[in-house]
Amino acid sequence: MPQGIKLDIPFESRVSPDLARARREHLAWPRLHGLIPDSAASQRHLMGSYAEVAARFHPSATGDDLDLGVDQQSWFFLFDDFFDGPVGRDPKAVRGLVRDVASAFRGSDVPQHPLARAFADLWARSTMGMSGSWRARAAADWRAYLNGYVDEASARRQR
Known part of the structure; x- marks a missing residue:
């Protein structure tokens, strides 16, 4: 300042x-x-x-x-x-990680990437006791956030 x-x-x-x-x-x-x-x-x-x-x-x-x-x-x-490294310029790789992270919303898959497994833990803890409609809204918001990383990787690739 x-x-x-x-x-x-x-x-x-x-x-x-x-x-x-x-x-x-x-x-x-x-x-x-x-x-x-x-x-x-x-x-x-x-x-x-x-x-x-x-x-x-x-x-x-x-x-x-x-x-x-x-x-x-x-x-x-x-x-x-x-995403600050090479992965952040590879939309396909980013899309794969985003898909892995988003698998937490289904709850049936075991995420592969450590960031995705950590997110699955956060999702389970933060949705405990929440209604189905709350979970659906939260999952939609998270998907929008996560998909922003795919868009960002695509934009970086175009530079």
Whole structure:
């Protein structure tokens, strides 16, 4: 931010009271799913402050609820970063991964890619107790989000 500019945000800053615990433990889930392979990747991931992001997005969440938010933030950024390399310029490869991720909505397939298996876990945890109509709406929103990556890969290929 440029010097001399005062930014007033008229809202109370709120954060989950469980942030410290979430911060200590948040690498466990991406490691469990093979999304963070080594200590260098762990250090890079910690720089994203995903526990704090989730604790501010969900200031009343604690325990498993906050963990779900932290894991979702981790997944979003790890998934997005995956496309920064050669895969992100290959629409066919992206479409295959998106299909694998979306297999979570059917619940019958075992996803192959670690990002897809991790998403299946997030989907199961976030839809627990939700109605069929809620799940259908959420799946449609997720499909639109995921298909955006195929569109992006196609656009990169055209450059």
